Each structure stands twice: as structure tokens, then as C-alpha cells.
Amino acid sequence: MNALSPIDNQFIDGLKFCAFAYDLFEKIASDVDGVSRIRMRNSIVEKKLIEELLPICKYIQAKYRTGRYISVCWKSGNQNHDAEIIQSGAYIDQGYYHQQAFLEITSAVHPKDYLSRELLNKQGFAFSADGLKRQKDGSIKSEPIVHTNYVYIERFSEILLARIKDKASKRYPDHTTLIVCCCLDMLCTSEEWEYLRRCIEKSQQSHQFEEIYIYETTHEFSFSLWGSSSSNNFEYRTETIANNNEYPQP
Numbered sequence: 326m327n328a329l330s331p332i333d334n335q336f337i338d339g340l341k342f343c344a345f346a347y348d349l350f351e352k353i354a355s356d357v358d359g360v361s362r363i364r365m366r367n368s369i370v371e372k373k374l375i376e377e378l379l380p381i382c383k384y385i386q387a388k389y390r391t392g393r394y395i396s397v398c399w400k401s402g403n404q405n406h407d408a409e410i411i412q413s414g415a416y417i418d419q420g421y422y423h424q425q426a427f428l429e430i431t432s433a434v435h436p437k438d439y440l441s442r443e444l445l446n447k448q449g450f451a452f453s454a455d456g457l458k459r460q461k462d463g464s465i466k467s468e469p470i471v472h473t474n475y476v477y478i479e480r481f482s483e484i485l486l487a488r489i490k491d492k493a494s495k496r497y498p499d500h501t502t503l504i505v506c507c508c509l510d511m512l513c514t515s516e517e518w519e520y521l522r523r524c525i526e527k528s529q530q531s532h533q534f535e536e537i538y539i540y541e542t543t544h545e546f547s548f549s550l551w552g553s554s555s556s557n558n559f560e561y562r563t564e565t566i567a568n569n570n571e572y573p574q575p
Contacts, residue, residue: 339385339395454510482524493532
């Protein structure tokens with residue numbers, strides 16, 4: 326038994342799932358060493374909370390609405406998905422979303438993200454991950470890095486595409502959504518996020534997912550990539566069918 330046992334492998338209303346995850350986060354953060362545990366993710370509880378539960382919460386809060394009620398079953402095992410969802414309501418009755426679907430979660434982070442978190446934990450600050458280097462004595466050297474224009478966004482787009490490509494090479498159940506949590510190592514403006522979106526869409530990376538939901542953790546910008554099986558999806562239709570004012574309502 327651990328702190329995640331109450332929600333492991335059982336269906337819970339999506340909003341209650343979010344409340345559980347946020348409450349657990351605050352309980353850990355309030356402990357004497359809580360912030361350090363969250364940064365370093367030394368135990369399975371902190372690791373699963375940050376890397377799986379909170380991204381699921383972000384997705385649920387973005388999708389849960391009148392006419393689309395979502396229950397979540399998060400699973401701690403090694404199955405070919407991280408969570409199963411059951412959806413109900415008018416949008417499901419009208420065929421715009423599947424009653425049963427699945428979630429797979431991954432993170433797109435700089436390869437030196439672990440050094441950044443370690444240095445933050447030790448001294449409270451760190452420069453961009455590009456300027457971090459492990460020294461022979463085990464210490465971490467941190468130097469400021471200058472980026473011009475959208476260069477760092479273009480580099481991050483390669484990291485993001487690599488994560489999508491890796492996940493797309495594996496087999497998942499039908500109607501699986503991939504959730505990608507992006508942890509950029511610099512602040513990102515709305516214009517930069519829009520540029521990232523264009524870079525990813527321009528790549529036309531093939532995948533079998535119903536949706537790839539991509540978001541970043543600071544400002545919580547987000548966008549979605551849609552799979553070929555998403556033609557009846559309400560969000561897909563509203564995003565891609567221009568000048569159509571007859572959208573269905575629940």
C-alpha cells in the first residue's frame with residue numbers, strides 16, 4: 326500500500342481524480358522535505374504523481390464538460406496504456422466521442438532536465454539546461470546561454486517529435502490518446518508556443534493515436550494533433566471545418 330493505492334486500477338469520476346491528485350501534491354509539498362521530493366522524484370509516489378497523474382488531470386480538465394463526463398481508471402502496472410477512461414453524456418450518445426478510450430502519458434524534456442532539477446534542489450537556481458554540465462568532482466557547472474529568435478523552440482520541437490515518434494512506434498489499444506507534457510527549460514510566450522505548434526504540424530509525423538494532446542507546464546498552453554480516426558470527433562470537426570455554424574450541442 327502507498328499513497329496512490331486509493332485510485333489504482335479503479336474507475337473514479339474525472340474531477341474527483343483531479344481533486345485526489347492535487348490534494349496529494351499539496352500534502353507532499355507541505356512536508357519538510359516535500360519540495361525536494363517533488364523535484365527529485367525519488368520514490369514511485371512522486372514520480373507517478375508528476376509524470377502521470379498531473380498530466381491526466383490537465384487532460385481531464387481540458388475535456389470534461391456538460392455532455393461529456395469522464396471517469397478515469399489509472400493503472401500503476403506495465404500494461405500498454407497508463408489509464409482507461411469511460412465517457413458518458415450527450416456527445417457520446419451522438420457519436421462524437423467513444424464511450425471507452427485509453428490514455429498514454431509521456432514527457433518531452435531537455436536531456437539535461439535532471440541536472441537542472443538537481444541544481445535547483447541544491448542551490449535554488451540554475452541557468453538554461455543547455456548551459457549545464459556535470460563536472461568530474463560530481464558538481465554541476467551552470468552557465469548562461471544566449472538564444473536568438475526561435476532557435477530554442479526549434480531545438481525543443483526536435484525533442485518533442487522524438488517523443489512522439491518513439492510512442493508512435495509501439496502498439497496501443499484502439500482509441501488511445503497520447504498526452505505529452507512539455508517541460509521547456511525557458512519561459513515560453515504565446516507566440517513561441519504557436520511557432521512550436523506550427524513546427525510540429527509541419528512535420529506531419531505519422532501516428533495511430535486518436536489524439537495527441539500537447540501542453541506545457543508553466544502557462545499551460547496546449548494544442549492537439551488528430552489521427553485519421555478522429556473525423557467524427559467534435560473538437561476535430563470544430564477545428565477543421567470552416568464556416569460551419571451548425572455544430573451539435575448536447
